[in-house]
């Protein structure tokens with residue numbers, strides 16, 4: 138199989154171009170097509186000579202994620218189910234910032250990306266691990282989740298622009314990119330995407346949101362540099378399907394590309410890696426030259442409770458995990474977050490809040506309390522609101538910084554792995570193995 142161009146760092150492309158006796162500036166021309174402009178086909182790279190494009194196509198692929206399903210409208214949390222070239226399914230979730238209490242809505246967008254197909258860690262509450270582990274994602278499959286979402290939004294915006302101002306003749310590069318994939322239409326609200334084009338990409342998706350012309354923050358215009366038009370994701374959380382630190386090398390490569398000024402240009406501090414607690418990899422990450430934020434999926438404050446929920450705790454118990462976290466904090470000087478799902482009758486008692494507080498204080502970690510999202514086929518439930526609030530209050534009394542997500546995620550299967558699981562089960566119901 139040919140490697141994908143979006144799995145390569147700038148230095149690797151430079152070495153390849155030098156070997157082909159291509160001038161060095163061609164690498165930057167190529168990178169501009171790949172990242173700020175997010176093109177999807179070789180013949181869109183109009184300032185590269187045709188023989189070079191042919192050579193690139195001969196040695197490298199340029200695979201785009203295929204949108205299999207889209208849930209949610211543009212103004213709210215949107216969940217993307219992607220089909221990979223081997224037909225495996227993965228998910229990304231785009232979360233707009235909560236509207237400010239007063240005034241304008243904030244324009245920060247967070248994208249949650251997957252790093253593996255399935256997960257081998259088998260946490261008892263999680264949909265991602267239910268059908269086991271299939272494979273690691275390639276670096277470009279992680280990078281493409283960001284590009285494909287941004288491409289889709291740019292497609293919608295340029296469409297709104299041409300509707301509003303009727304400047305069909307002044308199409309920007311982005312606008313004309315869109316028109317190539319305009320035959321695809323995906324519907325919001327959990328309907329299966331209806332893909333009619335030869336090359337289905339999210340680029341041409343339409344939704345009811347297209348009609349909301351007031352939502353155009355960056356109307357596409359020919360005078361603006363495209364890079365400032367297309368950037369959408371400013372926070373990245375590696376919290377989708379899979380255990381990111383179990384796919385360490387591909388993750389680091391993808392994040393290097395997404396962080397680089399020539400690539401995704403997302404600041405390292407705006408990238409949060411969530412892990413179930415792989416101790417050696419946390420230490421290794423601490424020694425990397427990046428200031429990534431780290432979130433630990435804790436979900437239990439004693440070994441007894443944590444091991445019941447997360448088999449990984451038997452290999453790396455809390456005492457080891459806390460030492461690795463201390464090392465990360467000391468090396469990076471970065472704040473840590475503890476993710477803590479509240480599950481009724483399992484980890485939501487005040488005894489757990491009491492054990493959690495000293496751990497959080499010792500690491501100066503912020504605790505994110507997340508009411509459990511039901512997973513079909515699992516017996517766990519979320520506690521009632523009073524129990525959730527009591528847990529939060531107990532932490533706050535013990536001087537721990539904590540937040541409780543009072544979320545509406547239920548309606549779009551917001552927790553990781555749920556949409557994929559549902560889709561795979563529906564498909565198996567339709568197509569017998």
Ligand code: SAH
Pocket residue numbers: 262263264375376377378379380381411412413433434476477478507508509510511512552553
């Ligand atoms: N493997 C990594 C990252 C992916 S899981 C990790 O475990 O950290 C990321 C997060 O998804 C978990 O911390 C957990 O907070 C959340 N999650 C998984 N299943 C959930 C569910 N059913 N309800 C609420 N959150 C869930």
Ligand code: SF4
Pocket residue numbers: 256257258259260263264265266377378379380413434553
């Ligand atoms: Fe894997 Fe994370 Fe789900 Fe555990 S919570 S099964 S580590 S994806």
